[in-house]
Amino acid sequence: MEPFVFFIFSILTLGGALGVVTTKNLYYAALFLIMSFSGMAGYFVLLDAGFLAAVQIVVYVGAIAVLILFAIMLSRKVMTRNEPLLNRQWGLGLATAAIFFFVMLAVPLNVKWPLSNEVSSGNELVQLGLAFLGSYVIPFEVVSILLLVALIGAIILARDTSDVEVE
Amino acid sequence: MEKLLLLTPLIPIFPLLAFVIIIFGANKNNKLSAWLAIGGIGLSTLTSWLVIAGTIMGGHHVQAEGWRLPIPWMPTGEIVFNMGVGVDGFTAAMLFMVPLVCLLIFIYASEYMEGDPRYARFFAYVSLFAFGMLTLVIADNLLLLFMAWEVMGLCSYLLIGFWFEKTSAKRAGLKAFLTTRIGDVLLFAGMLILYSYTRTLTFHELFKPETLEMLSGTMMWGIPVSALISLLVFGGAVGKSAQFPLHVWLPDAMEGPTPVSALIHAATMVSAGVYLVARMLPLFAIVPDGALRWVAIIGAITAFFGATIGIAQNDIKRVLAYSTISQLGYMMIALGLGGFLAGVFHLLTHAFFKALLFLGSGSIIHAVEHGAHHVNDHHTDPQDMMNMGGLYGRMKRTAWAYFFGTAALIGIFPLAGFWSKDEILAEAWLQWQEAGFMSLPFWAWLAGTLGAFLTALYMGRQIGLVFFGKPRTEAAAHAQEPGNRMTIPLLVLAFFAATLGFINVPFIKGGWLHHFAGEVHAASHALHLEAIPFQVSVAVVSSIVALGGFFLGWAMYRNLKAGQQDPLEKMLGPVFTVLKNKYYVDELYTAIFIKPTVKLATLCAKFDYDWVINPIVNTVGRIGVVSAIISAKFDEIVIDGLGVLGTARFFKWTGKELRLTQSGQVSNYLLTIALSSLTLVGMYLFFIRM
Amino acid sequence: MTIPLSWWLISATALFSIGLYGVLSNKNAIAILMGLELMLNAVNINLVAFGRHITPLEVTGQIFAIFVIAIAAAEAAVALAIIIAVYRQRTSINVEQLDSMRF
Amino acid sequence: MNIPFILSLIVFLPLLGSIVVMFMPGTKEKEIKNFSIIISLFPFILSILLWTGYDYTQGQYQFVQDYSWIPSLNVRFHMAADGLSIPLIFLTTLLSVLSFWYSSRVIKYRVKEFFALFLMLEMGMLGVFVALDLVLFYFFWEIGLVPMFLLIGIWGQEKDRPQYSAIKFFLYTLVGSVAMLLAFIAIYLQTGTWDVTAIPAMMPFASNPTLAAVAFWAIFIAFAIKVPLFPFHTWLPDAHTAAPTAGSVILAGVLLKLGGYGMIRILIPFFPQTFRYFAVFIAVFGVISMIYGALVSMAQWDLKRLIAYSSVSHMGYFTLGLAAAVYYGDPESQIIALNGAILQMFNHGIITGGFFFLVGVLYERTHTRDLKAFGGLSSRLPKYYAVMMVTAFASLGLPGLAGFISELLVFRGAYATMPAIAIVGIIAIVLTAAYILWKIIQYVFLGEFSPEKWSKIFDVKHWSFGEDMAPFELITMAPLVFGMVLIGVYPSVILRMINHASQIILGSAY
């Protein structure tokens, strides 16, 4: 059962990812990206990380993908021109990615991980909450500040300064 | 009675409170300030009487062994230093005298100081002064005593320099502080040594036999430690009680307002030195013929020497000041001969009659000043006896009080001075009888008796000059008796000057005062704690001497006219000039101590900044600058020209060639990054994992 | 049957490589950004998978994944803002044309 | 109260404030001033908590923070406070608050830079008092130099050659620090650690007395320059004279203490035997400082210069106490001597700090410090007179005020271990009284008041707070005066802590 689900999600994820990099239409690429993200949310469910799955959807699908779509639409002329998306060095890039894949494949195939057969109590939410407000509180706060800064920075960067009507 | 003794810490608190309130709040309101000060000392007086009552009720136990209230004050290593107050018989005796005399002086001053721009400040200072003296008296350890001692030093500085607009006054304040400071430093050193050896400064622990034995047994620099400490402590007393050779500040201290003179000379500051020596007497006496004889010697010298100067002074207060020096010498003689009781007795009586004399003189000065004001005369010095004369008719109350004081001072039977001075001379007399002719007691007796004659002489001179004859100036002619607040304290003091001697009349076996010897009992085997029997011969001799001296002085000066030459000057000639200039001691000190110190200071400053140290620093700096210039040249020619520029050219060339790799294409960079990391991973896998 | 760890790792590796290819081969800035997101997600999968299989009693893997997500969100926001600003300036988001920082 | 990272908070809050001030617009002077005062209040409050939180039942170092900092060099971020440093931290934060408060009224130009630098200075000073790692110690030690250099150089009075003084101060201290750094490195190479708490047990150079002596003197001279000890003192009068009021206060109140603190914290535990060997020598220099400083003070006509030299004299007491503490003697006397030395540092901080404030008060009004220009001010400025009297008498060691207690302890300890030197040193007490009363009190306050002379120097145009001390100046002085009286009357408030530290320091060294 689970391998079956895993395969479905893998198709979603990897297929989506392949779609992202192969399609000529940027808009489709974004939609494929969403597909891939949804597949990954499924992965997380399979990995007993339900909360993370929800986070994945909220953040990636609900925020980042929407942002990307917005960006694509705001730079609409690019799409209508229908230029080839690939650059001059795409062959080299493909080769690098392929070599990388095969080299890194050595790791999961060869390494003996210290696997554990324990089963978590399932109350991962409580654990997450305790960790965030406990031992990881400082990184947590730092990330909050980072997000705030990114928010403001993005607003300032994207603001059209030539627009006089801005209040 | 323990409950009554618990009031002891309160005694100095009241004047302190008065001081604080005046400084922080009441200094705008003159009348309130004065009443605060008087109220403060009045409450102290009442409390003191309660404590005295407690002491008397406590009987021998409290009077001899003392009662203490220590608190932990300062941690020193593992031990904690205890600070505290205590009461024993001696303290109780002092507590009778000090606040009472202070109270009378304060009341007197409230009228005397009227019209002064810093009236409130004056009462703040005197309250602090009283606080210092009362703390000193009730201190149960040497450190607290020393602290109070220094507070008094501060107050004397402030009060002597109270009219600091006058150059002489501000100098006098400084002189008083620095001179006594020298004594204080000696005392401080003695205290340190004592503390180092005994680990305590509390009197009753110091006077334990084993402690005393240890101190007398230990030698330092060839003399017993106890003797060394005693001498250093005595140094403090010399400074404070204006003994030779540190007496120079006291006559100058007359620059302060007259109530201050009374306070310093009668009740508080100078008594502190005597009190200290009396308090520490067991330590002095533990080594026979040790420090004590120096006390006696200094006392004898001072007693005689002070009296001789006294006869040549024209300033009414200066005469009394030298008289004080001389009388303190008497007390030192007594203590130096082991006559604890005699010394303390004289200390008590002297406080009253000297306060009386000072206040009386203040009253006279006030009157003359008033007269001078009346006739619009601003040049007459109101303190100069040569400007007075015939005042008896104008101010009878003061005059009679003054007569009582004079009689007490010169020792007329049966006033207080007679009993107490006689006790001292008898002490010396008896010891002379034992030790033989030309021994120390003999010289002490001789100095005392001659001093008594001189005392009578200058007092006679003073009475004659001030009260008799015709007024020598217009100011004196218009002098006026001051108000009740000034005269009533005089009368009260006169009463005590007349009667206080009866507390220790020698006809009662052993006297009565010895109950109040206090902790000094601890070393009683070396001291005379009981009144000695009445010595008729001594009494007769001193009475004759006193009466003779007095009438001589009185007769000579009774009818002195204005502008007439001083009869004694006619008689003594150059000797009188020497006496008038106080044996040139001040000039001597200026020449051998003060000027060289200032010179040395100037030299040090020059040495520091202009001659040696700073120039060295600057030279080092300049060497640095010069070597920097040389290095700069070297740098420019050799290193820069050959080394650096060559290298730079090399890198310029390589940079030119290699910059072509910067294509500006993000993708290229990314590819480079990816390939490089891949290479690294590959190398890791190949070289390390394999 | 639980999925063995190596499956996850292989899947993540593949995802990473695809993302890498996207990053290296695209000339559109947004496409490059998408490739980057894929790579970040591949890392997340690894983190969570390791966490699940090696320390199942702790949630450390998930915590780090959440941090990665937060940072990725910040990065995406800023990157897209930059892209839009660049587009406004140049009417192009082709990175090949953005080469003013060259020799 | 147990606040985590309290020491870091104390040390780095001023830094934070400094950074914030740097980013504030320079035109908002009022905001900068208020902000600086407020930010400096936090370390002060925390240092009070430190004081109250000190546990007498525990060992020496409390509030420990120990983290690895530069692992490759084994440098640690090690901070802790003990009974020695807590009073000094308190002193630093107190004087800083007062300096900010006072400066906020009198600094008129380049306000932003002044406060930013001052906050940084505060951080450096506080850091020295808590650092327990030699590298960290050195780091903070040097950090304090730069702001002080700029404070003297920029805000100094033009006629006092501020640049010269600043450079002199900087180079002098730096020369010492370099020698110190070399010695630190030598110690590290021998022991393999920078940790102040760990080194004593390893006894650096115990086997080689010559090397130990060299290392000892290298460090000692660095500290002696800072203290300053005769003959390394000439930077002090120049720096003091040129610095602005608050700078002088901090210089006298805290910077001089860094040297003394270093001697106790580093030299005693590291080189107990070497120190003991040279103790008499050092004590002699201490006594020379005392007497010589007093004499030179007596010859000055510039009020600030006079007080600067009096600092030399007063820190001589400290040196004497320190030398006595390490010399052969019974433990109790040693502890008393060290108590006296530490208390003397604290007292000198509040007394001389107060003195410089008071000189500033006069200088702001008249723009002169020439003693001959004044006279008779006692009746004209009664409040100023009262405050100055308390400070002056505290300085000359009047019992009942702070200075006396430390003098008593120093001489008591010194007498027990090295009597002859102590007895000689007592002369300084008389000289101190002489120059304070003769020069300061008599020339400034006593004598006839001359309205013409006064109106010539009193600067009505630039000074709007009235002739006598303004409320803000009284508030500045109030805590210091209160401290002088409190310590003088009941020294246990501070001695309890110092005594605890002294016992441990000497107990573990000897």
Add this chain to the structure above:
Amino acid sequence: MEALIHWLADLLAKWSWWPFAPAPSATVVVWLVYAAITAFVIAPLAMIVLTWLERKILARIQDRIGPNRAGPFGVFQALADAIKMLTKEDITPSGVDRIAYNIAPAMAAVAAIAVFAVLPVAPGIIGTDLNIGVFYIVAIGAYGILAVLMAGWSSNNKYALLGAFRAVAQLVSYEVPMVLALITVTLVAGSMSTADIVAGQGSGWYFIAIPLTFFIFFVSNMAEVNRSPFDLLEAESELVAGFHVEYSAFKYALIMIGEYVHMLAAASFSAVFFLGGWRGPFIDWAVQTSPLLAVVMGHVYFLIKVGFMIFVLIWIRGTLPRFRIDHLLDFSWKFLTPLALLNLLVVAFVLKLFQPGTSAGIDIPAGPLSGLYLGGWGQTLGLLLGSILVVLVASAVVKAFAHRSKDAGLRAIAAAE
């Protein structure tokens, strides 16, 4: 129900062509089928019933009669409309992006339906009791946004695109206060599970404890489901019909289904979070005595509450005028979001005050007022006071700003306050 499912699963497993492990997998499959059927039945039904209801109620509000020809009270009017819609010609305009164009309506409907998985209808009756239920609702909402965006863009029509942009702006803006309100609820309940939230309202519905949160949630929910006065994206008079202008027939029906189901979901979750879900008189007693009775009672109570909420939604639509787009965004960012944040802070503070010694089985320091917890009622009272405080503060602030502001919208809000 359970028994039925298991029987079906066994059956499935027996004549299994199913390649994976038998019984459990089969159960899952059966569950999926069951769920699908439920969804397919309920979703159109909801649309039909709600359309009818809306039209009737609106008519009443506007003093009309509304549909009255087909069937009694016109009940079949909606059904007829539905049939009409399904049978119309399905036009796909040229130039559209076919793939996205076709996926979008389905996605909209699915996103709306999927949230019902965590809806606790009655005691024990819930699709799946996720421990992150609340978060799940938010996450699924993201697909709704996506659907709008896809539809708008793929139509290749500038009105559609503008409508989509507006819609997304509105949805994203109002998602913030809504999530903040949900966090508040989660805080009070101490759990993200919807079932737990309903269970936690034993001592007072959250409507009583945190009325302000209810207000925020309800307002932002209205915006989320594009109900008037936030129905800008389908403002016929201004934008033709928003992002779905190019859709017709079945796809249009799907979008409409999505919208109405979303509305139903909004009403349901309002009821679940604030009105006690299936709670009502005697339900606790029923749960203990007879589970079946409890289920029935639960359904009844729940439907009453949902009905009421729907009525309120329609009522508001009939009463209030439409917002302008900038006012709409201002209202979210400048008023609702700060208010929600303040509210969150106050609620967290009050909860900390009443914090009992333990939370989720972990010992933590008890709050200073934990003695007044009183089985939840003390806390409820405290929260209510906190809410009132926030309202007072907020109205004071708004008043202060409104007096100074030239912005008429803000002043309008102030007047409404």
